[in-house]
Amino acid sequence: xxxxKTSHGDIKLALDAENAxxxxxxxxxxxxxxxxxxxxFHRVIDDFMIQGGGMEPGLKQKPTRAPVxxxxxxxxxxxxxxVAMARTSxxxxxxxxxxxxxxxxxxxxxxxxxxxxxxxxxxxxxVEGQDVVDRIKKxxxxxxxxxxxxxxxxxxxxxxxxVPG
Amino acid sequence: MPSGAxxxxxxxxxxxxxxxxxxxxxHAFAAGPAREAAAVYLLGDVFDWWVGDDQMREPFVARIVxxxxxxxxxxxxxxxxxxxxxxxxxxxxxxxAGATLVxxxxxLDLHGIxxxxxxxDSLCTDDVDYQAYRARMRNPAMQARxxxxxxxxRRIIARWLQRKSRDMKALKPESIMDVAPDTxxxxxxxxxxxxxxxxxxxxxxxxEVDVDGARRERYVLADWHDRGxxxxxxxxxxxxxxxxxxxxx
Numbered sequence: 001x002x003x004x005k006t007s008h009g010d011i012k013l014a015l016d017a018e019n020a021x022x023x024x025x026x027x028x029x030x031x032x033x034x035x036x037x038x039x040x041f042h043r044v045i046d047d048f049m050i051q052g053g054g055m056e057p058g059l060k061q062k063p064t065r066a067p068v069x070x071x072x073x074x075x076x077x078x079x080x081x082x083v084a085m086a087r088t089s090x091x092x093x094x095x096x097x098x099x100x101x102x103x104x105x106x107x108x109x110x111x112x113x114x115x116x117x118x119x120x121x122x123x124x125x126x127v128e129g130q131d132v133v134d135r136i137k138k139x140x141x142x143x144x145x146x147x148x149x150x151x152x153x154x155x156x157x158x159x160x161x162x163v164p165g
Numbered sequence: 166m167p168s169g170a171x172x173x174x175x176x177x178x179x180x181x182x183x184x185x186x187x188x189x190x191x192h193a194f195a196a197g198p199a200r201e202a203a204a205v206y207l208l209g210d211v212f213d214w215w216v217g218d219d220q221m222r223e224p225f226v227a228r229i230v231x232x233x234x235x236x237x238x239x240x241x242x243x244x245x246x247x248x249x250x251x252x253x254x255x256x257x258x259x260x261x262a263g264a265t266l267v268x269x270x271x272x273l274d275l276h277g278i279x280x281x282x283x284x285x286d287s288l289c290t291d292d293v294d295y296q297a298y299r300a301r302m303r304n305p306a307m308q309a310r311x312x313x314x315x316x317x318x319r320r321i322i323a324r325w326l327q328r329k330s331r332d333m334k335a336l337k338p339e340s341i342m343d344v345a346p347d348t349x350x351x352x353x354x355x356x357x358x359x360x361x362x363x364x365x366x367x368x369x370x371x372x373e374v375d376v377d378g379a380r381r382e383r384y385v386l387a388d389w390h391d392r393g394x395x396x397x398x399x400x401x402x403x404x405x406x407x408x409x410x411x412x413x414x
Contacts, residue, residue, distance in 0.1 A: 084414070087414075089185075089413075097414075108413075114185075120414055148407060
């Protein structure tokens with residue numbers, strides 16, 4: 001389990017190492033390395049997802065390690081309150097940024113081994129602090145530079161911490 | 166088109182079959198916001214490569230041309246400038262797309278603001294090697310010689326040039342691949358413009374520049390590598406917009 005201590009409260013994530021071993025190992029590497037400490041949820045869309053873990057306040061991109069293979073073939077669905085890896089248009093480009101689904105986003109699930117069909121790898125779910133997620137998804141957002149859906153006031157992950165399951 | 170409709174500017178889409186998301190975003194753009202615009206300006210590198218207008222035989226190109234035609238058919242004037250990748254775009258493409266190919270620099274009066282448009286590679290004068298290559302490639306005799314080669318050979322040359330360009334870029338300092346401030350200033354002066362819109366550098370931003378004591382603004386268009394973004398200019402000003410075919414994390 002990992003707890004995200006955010007400016008809006010704690011979010012506890014149960015990770016599914018059985019179905020997404022490489023993704024969970026990658027995520028825990030970043031947790032243990034302190035990467036997520038003082039990052040923000042920089043993209044918040046109320047009926048879609050909240051995305052973070054890649055930038056510091058002020059939208060400063062943090063350096064990341066090599067991308068992890070996309071395990072979206074594992075059959076886990078992008079249901080509400082699941083956590084999955086964000087990425088670019090390349091299916092196998094996820095590094096540190098993740099997102100929490102705040103709606104059932106089945107169009108993000110694996111469909112085919114193609115750039116369009118690969119989907120987004122779910123590797124865990126929110127088991128405590130769903131109310132925190134609900135609060136974050138409602139924060140006012142706007143454009144900031146060339147980013148959209150950016151919270152007007154920073155939603156900060158002060159610390160990401162491994163805790164016993 | 167509705168009055169008060171924005172004029173749209175985009176560049177560096179680098180459309181190719183290897184970029185399905187950019188293609189999807191482009192088709193969504195052509196079917197949506199482009200048709201509501203006062204005019205659409207494609208400022209270079211719409212295509213990741215262009216080896217001659219006979220490239221329209223490629224199915225993905227045929228679909229792009231069809232989408233462009235859809236914009237023109239909706240009554241929206243469509244203008245295309247050459248980029249450093251698609252400098253060989255010619256009159257047959259323009260005719261098929263219902264577009265007008267424009268010269269290297271275009272000057273517009275946009276709601277009272279004199280605006281100069283270009284692809285942007287001509288502003289990167291610190292990159293001397295690139296400018297020498299560009300001069301060779303823009304030479305009509307050289308282009309005619311290239312276009313006489315068989316299609317497959319041109320395709321091979323294009324791939325080779327791309328790989329070479331990538332290798333060269335990796336070896337060059339970041340700074341020389343950006344615009345040269347003196348050239349920017351000279352371009353503002355030459356066209357007596359208050360605003361400049363260009364692409365090429367993939368460094369989207371709005372810059373304020375002081376030229377001869379006057380504030381001018383320079384908009385750098387975004388590339389479409391991750392997302393489809395364009396600049397919409399209307400009476401209220403210039404705003405970046407994003408085309409979202411389907412939302413993605």
